[in-house]
Amino acid sequence: MNKKLILAVTVLLLLALASYGLAAVNGSSKAYTIHTRLYVVFLWHMHQPPYVLPNGMVLAPWPRLWVTKGYYPMVALALAEHAHVTFDFTPTLLEQIEIVAQGKYDDPYLQASEADPYSLSEAQKLFILERFFDVAPIQIERYPRYYCIYQEVKQNGIQWALQNFTPQDYLDLQTLFNLAWYNVYILERDPQLRPIYLYALASNCTTHFTIQQRDLLLAGFQRYAERLLQLIEERGGGSGSIEFVTTPMYYPIMPLVANLTSALQSNPYLIVPPTGFSYPQDVYRQLLEARTFYNQTFGFVPRGLWPPEMAVSQEALELVAEAGFNYTYISGDTLALTLGRPPGVLNYALWYIPTEYGRLYILARDDQISNYIGFGASGDVNSRGPLYAANKTYWMIKSVEYQLEQAGVKRGVVLIALDGENPFQYFKDDGVQYLTYLYGLIKSDRTMKMATTLEAVEALKSKALPLERPVVASTWAGDFSTWVGNWEQNLAWTILYNVRQDVANWTCMYEAEAGDWFFWYSGYFASATPYIFDDLFRAFARCAAARYNYTWPLDEPIYFSSNAQIGWAGSPFERIVTVEGPYTFSVQVWSPNYSPPNPADAQLIRAVLHFGPVNYFGGPWTYLYFVPMNFSGIYGNNYVYTATVDLKPGNYEFIYIVQGSNTYYAHATSTADGNYWITVLPTPSGIVQSAYVYQVRVYGGGGYASYSPASAPGCVYAPAGSTVGIVVAVQSSGTVYPVLHYGYGSWWWPVDDVLAKPVGTYGGYTLYEANITLPSSGVQYVFEIFQSGGVYWVNVNGANGQICAS
Numbered sequence: 001m002n003k004k005l006i007l008a009v010t011v012l013l014l015l016a017l018a019s020y021g022l023a024a025v026n027g028s029s030k031a032y033t034i035h036t037r038l039y040v041v042f043l044w045h046m047h048q049p050p051y052v053l054p055n056g057m058v059l060a061p062w063p064r065l066w067v068t069k070g071y072y073p074m075v076a077l078a079l080a081e082h083a084h085v086t087f088d089f090t091p092t093l094l095e096q097i098e099i100v101a102q103g104k105y106d107d108p109y110l111q112a113s114e115a116d117p118y119s120l121s122e123a124q125k126l127f128i129l130e131r132f133f134d135v136a137p138i139q140i141e142r143y144p145r146y147y148c149i150y151q152e153v154k155q156n157g158i159q160w161a162l163q164n165f166t167p168q169d170y171l172d173l174q175t176l177f178n179l180a181w182y183n184v185y186i187l188e189r190d191p192q193l194r195p196i197y198l199y200a201l202a203s204n205c206t207t208h209f210t211i212q213q214r215d216l217l218l219a220g221f222q223r224y225a226e227r228l229l230q231l232i233e234e235r236g237g238g239s240g241s242i243e244f245v246t247t248p249m250y251y252p253i254m255p256l257v258a259n260l261t262s263a264l265q266s267n268p269y270l271i272v273p274p275t276g277f278s279y280p281q282d283v284y285r286q287l288l289e290a291r292t293f294y295n296q297t298f299g300f301v302p303r304g305l306w307p308p309e310m311a312v313s314q315e316a317l318e319l320v321a322e323a324g325f326n327y328t329y330i331s332g333d334t335l336a337l338t339l340g341r342p343p344g345v346l347n348y349a350l351w352y353i354p355t356e357y358g359r360l361y362i363l364a365r366d367d368q369i370s371n372y373i374g375f376g377a378s379g380d381v382n383s384r385g386p387l388y389a390a391n392k393t394y395w396m397i398k399s400v401e402y403q404l405e406q407a408g409v410k411r412g413v414v415l416i417a418l419d420g421e422n423p424f425q426y427f428k429d430d431g432v433q434y435l436t437y438l439y440g441l442i443k444s445d446r447t448m449k450m451a452t453t454l455e456a457v458e459a460l461k462s463k464a465l466p467l468e469r470p471v472v473a474s475t476w477a478g479d480f481s482t483w484v485g486n487w488e489q490n491l492a493w494t495i496l497y498n499v500r501q502d503v504a505n506w507t508c509m510y511e512a513e514a515g516d517w518f519f520w521y522s523g524y525f526a527s528a529t530p531y532i533f534d535d536l537f538r539a540f541a542r543c544a545a546a547r548y549n550y551t552w553p554l555d556e557p558i559y560f561s562s563n564a565q566i567g568w569a570g571s572p573f574e575r576i577v578t579v580e581g582p583y584t585f586s587v588q589v590w591s592p593n594y595s596p597p598n599p600a601d602a603q604l605i606r607a608v609l610h611f612g613p614v615n616y617f618g619g620p621w622t623y624l625y626f627v628p629m630n631f632s633g634i635y636g637n638n639y640v641y642t643a644t645v646d647l648k649p650g651n652y653e654f655i656y657i658v659q660g661s662n663t664y665y666a667h668a669t670s671t672a673d674g675n676y677w678i679t680v681l682p683t684p685s686g687i688v689q690s691a692y693v694y695q696v697r698v699y700g701g702g703g704y705a706s707y708s709p710a711s712a713p714g715c716v717y718a719p720a721g722s723t724v725g726i727v728v729a730v731q732s733s734g735t736v737y738p739v740l741h742y743g744y745g746s747w748w749w750p751v752d753d754v755l756a757k758p759v760g761t762y763g764g765y766t767l768y769e770a771n772i773t774l775p776s777s778g779v780q781y782v783f784e785i786f787q788s789g790g791v792y793w794v795n796v797n798g799a800n801g802q803i804c805a806s
Contacts, residue, residue, distance in 0.1 A: 038348075038401045038448050039413040039456040041363065042083070043329065044074055044420025045306060047090040047251060049516035051107070051536065052099070054508055054543040059532050061109035063096035064221050065181040069430070070421040071097070072228040073183035077432065078242055079235070083439040084450040087420065088306040089232065090247045091293045092514070098297070101225035109134075113178055113218055117171040117211075122162070128170055129158045132177040134528050136425040138382070139180040146176040148205035168208050175209040176200065178217040183430045186224065192216050233298045243452035245304030246294055248286035253483050253515035254320075255313035255473045258283050260484065260493060262313045265472050266337060267479035273490045273624050274612075275497045280319060286510055287323035304328065304453050308515050310365065310417075311480070313473035317362075318355050327361035327457050329417060330471070335364040337472040345403050348412035350460040353467050361457050361464060363415040365476075369396045374418040378426035381434050386427075390437035394445075401447060411463065413456045481522070487610060487657060488521040488558050491626045492537060498550040499541050508543035511536075521558065534559035551625045551645070564604040564660030567592040571656065574668035576678040577739045577753035579786045580649050583678070585609050587629065587656040587666055588638035597639050602631035604660060607641035611654030611678075618673045621653065629656075647680045654678065670750050679755065681786065686734025688785050688792040693801055694767060697725035711796040712746070712780055715804035720776040724803055728756060728783045728794055729765035736792075740770035742781035756783070778804040 051060040071089070078085040099105040112127050120128070133140060133150055140150050149172060153161050161169075179187075179200055187197035196213045236244045248254065255262045260277040263270050287305070295301045305325040307316070312330050320328055335343045335351075343364065351362040373393060380389035397414060404412045424431030442450050451459070475482070484493060496512060503509045517537035520530055527533070534557050542554045552558075568590045576583075587607050594601045607629040612621030629641035641658075653675040656666035667674040697704040698718040704725065707716045718724050728738050738756040743749065756768035772779065781801045783794040795801065 036401050036404045036409060036447065037411045038397070038404065039411070039451040039459060040397060040442050040448050041086060041413055041415045041417075041451055041453055041456050043086040043088060043245070043306070043415065043417035043453065045088045045418065046071055046074075046093060046420050047088070047247070047308075048093045048096065049514050049533070049536065050092045050096070050250060050511050050540075051532075052096060053536070053539050054505075058105055058107040059536060060529070061107040063093055064100045064105050064107060064110065064225070066421050067097060067100060067221055067225045067228060068182045068186055069425060070183065072224045072231075073185040073430070073432075074420050075228065075231050075235075075242065077185055077435060078439070079231070081436060081439045081443075082241055083443065084241045084452050084455060086243045086245060086304070086453045088245045088247060090251055090308075091249045091290045092251055092511075094229075094232075094293070094297065097225050097229060100222060101229055103222050110218070113174050113214070115174075117167040117174065120167070120170060125162055125165070125170065126158070128173055129153060129161050129165075131528070132173050135177065135180045138426055138428060142428075143176055143179065143200040143203060145172060145200065145203035145205065145207045145209075146180065149173055149176070171211065171214065172207075172209050175214040175217065178214065182217070182220070183432070185430065185432045186220075190220070193220060236294075236298050236302075237300050238303060238452070238454050241452070243304070243454050244294075244302055245306050245453065246290045246302040247306050247308050248283060249289035249293065250286060250510045250514045251308045251516060252283060252286055252510070252513045253308055253311045253475075253480070253518070254283050254316035255311050256480060256483060256515075257513050258313065258315050258319065262315070262473035263480035263484050265313070266474040267481060270479065270481060270485040271490065272484055273493050273497070274620065274622050275494060275624070277493055277497050277500070279500060280315060282510065282513060283316060284319050284323060286513075287319060287325070289510075291324065309483070309519075310334070310476040311474070311483075311515070312471055314353075314470040316473075317353055317360055317471055321353070321355040321357040321360040324357075325360065327363065327453060329363050329365060329415060331365050331474070331476045332367040333476075333478050334472065334474045337474050338467060338469050340469070345407045345409055345412070346465070348400060348404060348409070348414055350413055350457065350464040351467050352461075352464045353471065359461075359464070361461060362467065363413060363453065363456070365415045365417045366400065367476075369393065369400075369414070369416050370418045372396065373416065374423045377434065378423060381427050381431070386429070386433035387437055390434050390441060393438055394441040397442065397448070398445075411460060413451075413460060482524060483515055483518040483522065486522060487608075487626070488523070489518050490624055491552060491558055492518060492521055494624050494626070495538075495541055495550060495552060495554070499545040499548060502546040503544055504546035505544050508540045512540035512544050530561075531557065531559050551627045553628070556628050560606040560659045562604040562606075562660045563593070564591045564601070565593050566590075566605065566658050566660045566662055566664040569607070569656055569658040569664045569666040571666065571676070572743070572749045572751045574670045574676050574750040575752040575754070576676070577681065577737070577755050578647070578678065579681045579737065580647060580683055582644050582646050583680075584642050584644045585629070585654070585656075586632070586640060586642045587658065588635055588640055589658050589664075590638050591660060595637050597634045597637060599631070599634065602639055605631075605639055605641075606659045608657040608659070609643045609645070609654060610657055611645075611652050614651050614653050617651060617653065617671070617677050647678075649680050649682045652678045652680065668750065670744075670752055679753075681737050681755070684735050684737055684786050684788055686732045686736040686787055687789075688730060688732045688736055688787045690731040690765075691738070691783070691785060691792060691794045692729055693726065693783065693794060693796050694729040694762065694765075695727040696801075696803060697727065697769070699723040699725065709796045709801050710803075711799035712802040715778070715802050717804050717806040718774050720774055720805035722774050723771055724774045725769045725771045726756075726781060726801070726803075727759065727767050727769045728785075729762060729767055730785060731765050732785075732787065734788065737786040738768040738770075738794075739784050739786065740772070740781055741784050742772065742779045744775050744779060745777035746780060748780065774803060774805055776805050778802065
């Protein structure tokens with residue numbers, strides 16, 4: 001019995017069960033008659049960020065490898081099954097697929113794959129052993145020889161493999177890695193590749209492959225890229241069974257590029273850079289560029305716009321309408337936020353927002369069904385079979401139909417939208433049987449209609465509902481914390497803001513605005529090569545900038561990771577007073593697995609000074625600065641890192657961020673908000689002629705008791721927690737700034753500064769008083785008086801002054 005006949009029989013059996021199942025749901029012994037017409041819209045989203053540097057170097061293989069693993073097979077399968085499906089191929093992905101089709105996409109994985117296994121360099125061998133298992137584990141397990149190699153390397157280590165692997169082993173790995181990046185749909189049908197596929201399926205630990213087999217696989221990437229582009233050109237007009245929609249050109253998160261502070265609509269607790277980023281014109285230009293790209297490349301303009309990461313806002317959607325698109329998509333969560341309540345069956349209505357450019361129709365995603373396919377179906381397919389998972393998905397869709405029927409809704413649309421790439425690599429057969437069964441079940445159900453987005457909109461637009469409230473800025477994830485809020489993301493946004501002030505290359509600017517970089521800076525998601533996304537972002541920013549004078553050099557990586565554990569970091573100087581000009585910040589770092597410290601290991605730790613000006617201490621930062629710090633020595637068991645910054649007068653708060661295998665945030669212990677504080681004073685004009693510590697005042701009972709200062713180890717005693725004033729007498733010309741510089745206890749940790757204020761005169765001297773709350777440890781102190789050209793130090797009888805807590 002052939003596969004088509006098996007499928008037909010299966011579908012008939014399932015449909016026979018369908019009426020029985022609905023009758024059971026309805027509590028009736030009679031078959032339940034469906035009067036609702038449900039349009040089922042599948043949207044498969046295909047995207048990769050731009051991996052081609054401005055100089056033409058290609059950093060990653062994924063646009064090439066996904067051509068044969070997901071892109072071509074998904075389109076070909078939909079066409080073969082006559083399934084009405086919508087695809088989103090992002091323009092930045094298609095630009096790279098064009099390069100693949102031209103045979104010019106020379107990524108590092110392809111270079112290593114093409115290398116002669118009998119003359120590999122040590123670097124090439126290492127790359128193959130480290131990177132040629134970058135595929136879902138189930139793909140490795142499919143081919144016994146591949147799994148044997150994987151186990152050898154995993155159990156014995158890469159160094160063992162470098163010493164023991166033969167050229168044939170490397171050739172086998174070259175062949176099998178590339179084979180694993182072919183979809184079963186292709187391998188079962190391609191007459192050149194099918195023999196290699198069957199041979200690999202039947203392999204064992206002693207099976208070997210030939211250069212000819214490897215090269216046939218390598219040639220296939222270009223061949224299928226050409227076929228995919230041809231299919232899009234031939235089928236993309238929108239009148240057939242498949243439809244193509246687009247995103248803005250380089251995949252910006254539209255609400256954030258249009259107005260970064262819109263992120264606060266769905267999460268007011270996010271930390272958003274105070275500079276913001278507000279360039280709606282960039283979103284609009286990228287929307288127009290996407291339309292132009294499709295028209296010039298394929299001869300048609302998509303009617304639909306897939307919002308990158310399903311991120312929308314009222315402002316962004318109005319830009320979509322202005323650019324000429326007819327419809328777009330939002331998540332079910334976004335609809336709920338906008339309506340202010342769970343949407344229920346309204347999730348399956350066609351919506352629109354009225355704009356001055358006409359109606360923009362909106363389909364809301366069924367998040368539950370979409371997420372099941374994206375995250376749950378693979379487990380069911382692999383454990384219980386593709387028919388079970390397809391049937392489960394079908395009944396989830398059928399339940400939507402039942403909800404509409406119960407609500408008296410005659411027509412509705414269910415949008416099932418998700419990545420068309422990532423989920424199916426975890427299926428035993430790349431999802432081929434699952435999708436074939438699922439498409440067949442829906443097509444055979446007379447109350448459902450598989451539809452492209454265009455078909456669904458045309459069928460339902462006369463009954464579309466207006467969204468009368470402004471659309472709340474949100475994403476598939478709910479809020480925008482995946483793209484803004486942590487320090488790496490906020491650093492990247494601040495870099496982007498600075499670059500945007502003077503742009504030399506607009507293509508690079510738009511590539512730097514891609515949402516992918518911020519996604520990977522979030523740290524929420526695992527990648528085998530996270531540093532690549534950082535390299536790309538900084539390269540595009542560097543290319544875009546006409547001038548750049550921000551505190552983070554663009555040749556300094558934002559992403560950092562090592563095996564050094566950060567056990568502690570801090571600085572004794574917590575409240576600082578200084579004068580304008582260069583100031584050197586210093587932080588000490590202790591690493592338990594690199595102790596005692598060795599200067600040779602200092603590069604395994606990265607310290608960052610993060611600071612911003614404030615109008616008052618404890619208030620919001622009005623700008624964000626990040627400065628990479630340099631290793632400057634060892635103090636005890638700690639590494640010491642410093643950074644010198646030219647500071648202008650004002651108040652600033654700062655922290656230290658220290659990274660290794662973990663991230664440690666060093667905060668102050670003596671300030672109200674836990675940040676370090678620094679007050680920067682204007683340059684003093686005066687010169688100190690003479691100064692001495694005049695008096696210690698202990699306040700209480702509405703007055704104070706005065707004492708002569710005592711030098712350590714002697715003490716002036718005062719109750720712990722009391723207010724103590726330390727008075728310095730200064731004789732000077734012009735403006736000077738006396739600052740009390742004191743440390744807690746005899747070990748001087750932490751160290752705080754207090755600017756002394758004038759309180760009177762005595763014997764030709766001006767008296768300045770600095771007040772502190774006496775800690776239980778007591779304090780030692782000196783005065784540093786900032787004068788023109790330097791600092792005048794004042795102590796007590798040649799030693800530190802000391803106040804002890806009683």
